[in-house]
Amino acid sequence: MGAGAGVVIERLRQGLPGEAVLTDPDVTAAYARDQAGFCPAGTPGVVVLPRTVEQVRHVMRTATATRTPVVPQGARTGLSGGANASDGCIVLSLVKMDRILEISPVDRLAVVEPGVVNADLSRAVAAHGLSYPPDPSSWEECTIGGNIGTASGGLCCVKYGVTAEYVLGLDVVLADGRLLSTGRRTAKGVAGYDLTRLFVGSEGSLGVVVRAVLALRPEPPRPLALAAEFPTVEAACDAVCRIMGGGGGVDGGGGEPAHTPALLELMDRTTLRAVNDLTRMGLPETTEALLLAGFDTPDAAADLAAVAGLCKAAGATEVVPAEDAAESELLLAARRSALVALDRVKGTTMIDDVCVPRSRLADLLKGVAAVADRNGLTIGVLAHAGDGNSHPTVCFDASDPDEAARARASFDEIMALGLELGGTITGEHGVGLLKKEWLARELGPVGLELQRGVKQVFDPLSLLNPGKLF
Amino acid sequence: MGAGAGVVIERLRQGLPGEAVLTDPDVTAAYARDQAGFCPAGTPGVVVLPRTVEQVRHVMRTATATRTPVVPQGARTGLSGGANASDGCIVLSLVKMDRILEISPVDRLAVVEPGVVNADLSRAVAAHGLSYPPDPSSWEECTIGGNIGTASGGLCCVKYGVTAEYVLGLDVVLADGRLLSTGRRTAKGVAGYDLTRLFVGSEGSLGVVVRAVLALRPEPPRPLALAAEFPTVEAACDAVCRIMGGGGGVDGGGGEPAHTPALLELMDRTTLRAVNDLTRMGLPETTEALLLAGFDTPDAAADLAAVAGLCKAAGATEVVPAEDAAESELLLAARRSALVALDRVKGTTMIDDVCVPRSRLADLLKGVAAVADRNGLTIGVLAHAGDGNSHPTVCFDASDPDEAARARASFDEIMALGLELGGTITGEHGVGLLKKEWLARELGPVGLELQRGVKQVFDPLSLLNPGKLF
Numbered sequence: 001m002g003a004g005a006g007v008v009i010e011r012l013r014q015g016l017p018g019e020a021v022l023t024d025p026d027v028t029a030a031y032a033r034d035q036a037g038f039c040p041a042g043t044p045g046v047v048v049l050p051r052t053v054e055q056v057r058h059v060m061r062t063a064t065a066t067r068t069p070v071v072p073q074g075a076r077t078g079l080s081g082g083a084n085a086s087d088g089c090i091v092l093s094l095v096k097m098d099r100i101l102e103i104s105p106v107d108r109l110a111v112v113e114p115g116v117v118n119a120d121l122s123r124a125v126a127a128h129g130l131s132y133p134p135d136p137s138s139w140e141e142c143t144i145g146g147n148i149g150t151a152s153g154g155l156c157c158v159k160y161g162v163t164a165e166y167v168l169g170l171d172v173v174l175a176d177g178r179l180l181s182t183g184r185r186t187a188k189g190v191a192g193y194d195l196t197r198l199f200v201g202s203e204g205s206l207g208v209v210v211r212a213v214l215a216l217r218p219e220p221p222r223p224l225a226l227a228a229e230f231p232t233v234e235a236a237c238d239a240v241c242r243i244m245g246g247g248g249g250v251d252g253g254g255g256e257p258a259h260t261p262a263l264l265e266l267m268d269r270t271t272l273r274a275v276n277d278l279t280r281m282g283l284p285e286t287t288e289a290l291l292l293a294g295f296d297t298p299d300a301a302a303d304l305a306a307v308a309g310l311c312k313a314a315g316a317t318e319v320v321p322a323e324d325a326a327e328s329e330l331l332l333a334a335r336r337s338a339l340v341a342l343d344r345v346k347g348t349t350m351i352d353d354v355c356v357p358r359s360r361l362a363d364l365l366k367g368v369a370a371v372a373d374r375n376g377l378t379i380g381v382l383a384h385a386g387d388g389n390s391h392p393t394v395c396f397d398a399s400d401p402d403e404a405a406r407a408r409a410s411f412d413e414i415m416a417l418g419l420e421l422g423g424t425i426t427g428e429h430g431v432g433l434l435k436k437e438w439l440a441r442e443l444g445p446v447g448l449e450l451q452r453g454v455k456q457v458f459d460p461l462s463l464l465n466p467g468k469l470f
Numbered sequence: 471m472g473a474g475a476g477v478v479i480e481r482l483r484q485g486l487p488g489e490a491v492l493t494d495p496d497v498t499a500a501y502a503r504d505q506a507g508f509c510p511a512g513t514p515g516v517v518v519l520p521r522t523v524e525q526v527r528h529v530m531r532t533a534t535a536t537r538t539p540v541v542p543q544g545a546r547t548g549l550s551g552g553a554n555a556s557d558g559c560i561v562l563s564l565v566k567m568d569r570i571l572e573i574s575p576v577d578r579l580a581v582v583e584p585g586v587v588n589a590d591l592s593r594a595v596a597a598h599g600l601s602y603p604p605d606p607s608s609w610e611e612c613t614i615g616g617n618i619g620t621a622s623g624g625l626c627c628v629k630y631g632v633t634a635e636y637v638l639g640l641d642v643v644l645a646d647g648r649l650l651s652t653g654r655r656t657a658k659g660v661a662g663y664d665l666t667r668l669f670v671g672s673e674g675s676l677g678v679v680v681r682a683v684l685a686l687r688p689e690p691p692r693p694l695a696l697a698a699e700f701p702t703v704e705a706a707c708d709a710v711c712r713i714m715g716g717g718g719g720v721d722g723g724g725g726e727p728a729h730t731p732a733l734l735e736l737m738d739r740t741t742l743r744a745v746n747d748l749t750r751m752g753l754p755e756t757t758e759a760l761l762l763a764g765f766d767t768p769d770a771a772a773d774l775a776a777v778a779g780l781c782k783a784a785g786a787t788e789v790v791p792a793e794d795a796a797e798s799e800l801l802l803a804a805r806r807s808a809l810v811a812l813d814r815v816k817g818t819t820m821i822d823d824v825c826v827p828r829s830r831l832a833d834l835l836k837g838v839a840a841v842a843d844r845n846g847l848t849i850g851v852l853a854h855a856g857d858g859n860s861h862p863t864v865c866f867d868a869s870d871p872d873e874a875a876r877a878r879a880s881f882d883e884i885m886a887l888g889l890e891l892g893g894t895i896t897g898e899h900g901v902g903l904l905k906k907e908w909l910a911r912e913l914g915p916v917g918l919e920l921q922r923g924v925k926q927v928f929d930p931l932s933l934l935n936p937g938k939l940f
Contacts, residue, residue, distance in 0.1 A: 357579075
């Protein structure tokens, strides 16, 4: 810490209840890192768990007065090290600020504190016939504040978009403890620069979100899904292009109506095998790729029939539509278990998050297979295929230093490939510590300079989550 | 100009073809202002009409070298003075950069130059079965660059959102002539702060957009619409709440499914009379408010029937569903002609653009009527009612100084009312010169300071559209 650790803790206690200040190293150690691999994590000097905006302001005023870095945290389900502690920092956990303050069906919005768990919000608004679409895989654990920090995605994004599109307004405690209200609680608004959106995806580096106004939608019907088996990954990607682009494959122009599924997910053979091993679901292991397409439209069965035709035209060997929403849910459960399943293949995984234009998804997956071959690695791929957002997941034995080194190297090769194909190094997981050097490459020197300039405006002393992003 | 005018013009000519540099005061005067009233406009020192990115860079390098302010312009259809010239400035008109560079059905995107006219893009992508939803009233004239600058809305926003949601990536020439590429051409991406979104709605004050990657959607069916007549404006707003909020009126909770129309527009009696006078359409002048609801869903007739029921429950005296898309288009034509019609009432109009939570729309309209009474003015109201975005339009005789002064005063009263009701001073028209002092009130001192800090990062010499926004 900038000042003596004791001084900082003493000042923190002046504006926080006793139980909100954790100093026992055995306890604070649990707050050291999120779920990313290959990222350094320091030892927190202290962990604070405020329950009010005023308490957060006290924490930030203390941090500024004592020049102590602050690492904001949600549920630490992040995958890029963005919530990892630095040595001697104040870990500012927002999980105790977990109240849903308002749900308005007419204005279609919810006002929440940052520690509200994503799934809790989803269930609460469902009781009003509404939905909060963003659905990251960790939705039963992750918090809205964390979702805003990383601009999280999920399965539904192909139809409903990402977290950013649902954040209307924010209350933010700035580095010096001042309170900023930005954005609105109206459907539209263009008053000044969009600072609200600037905070979404800023990974706690510009301010601490203490309240969010979120847009809601009418709850759609539960989706009806189909599973389509393909003899090659390329054929599955061709089907994705036909579904999204009007029938004509990768070049488009098929002249048929394009579809907008509520989900369009791809799993490769490695992933399918892993899921079978975990769940005994009996997924088809002989195919090279499985596509799951779901529709929540008024006539979902008709949409599925049309998509089944497009899958067959792209070379699907088998297309199995679910009979009902419950059967569809089973298919989705397989997809949702994929990461856990891959984790068991060799004990450790490193999940990447590269997004390319969907017309280049086949090229990306071909390239990933080559990377796996070249490095002698097992890489399972699952993808939000409709968005071109893939999660190549390296399965390795962390106790084997050589294999771990090859895993790390393959990760870099995959990001290079993503950029080469006109994509981005992160579709939804964020930059954190893991992708710092790659962010610089993606942004280029002019973009990086401007981003640093923006950081400087909000956090001139560089106290908020220092060392993350850039 | 900062340097002598002759010097600046001479330097500009070194990197621009002769016909791209206009100096004849009779010609340049035509570039002095947009369509806003009550806004000062200066005399341009020179107007430049570049056709290439390199030429724009030359203009900005020249501006920086000579410390000359630059006012970027599209079609000057703006309604807030955001494109008005300042004395001696370089007017940078982007209208000659009007090429559609790419349309990709599979990636669902278009790449365009800033001078492309909104309707031209819409027609071009329609040929591929795609749509670019944002549809400001001026869509046959306004440019994509201008739409990005003001973050334009339109009728379709209630279902499809505003311009900001369709801007994936931008190439921007900075104040010093450097080129920034920001954003992406992928469906998702969270690499660093969202500078792309920062430019949307920045009114040319942060950089000059020279290329945009825009998201597209599959073209929906043409909407089927109904017209519902109400005996009071309050009843019409109650219907809006029932339609959007699940049947239960302003407090919501009706337990019925909520609807998402593709348009939900309101016109008051003053507006209806004006439209009739202009078009002889025979709209019902005896009613106090007409609601137009349109659906582009697979079973639009069923949606209209449900909405008709909600309108009747809210007190509609008559509900007339269109038989087909052509009849629906006629209803929309009435709405689209409303501003021109109101212009003829007393020769001049001043259109406001206040957005409130839709649950407060009735309160706003009641307040606007009181403002009209108090000031002895005719104020017609049209509203994107589904979004809570209203355009109270003051009709006055500009040659009567007293009436003009009352018009201006009523404008301020309406904005104060909008803020009081939890709304924003601008839903879609922007701040420009017209609403500068109101922006400061809406943002508050902390927000304003940060906005100015951001401006400083991008434009340290304050050369880009100085004096606009704040």
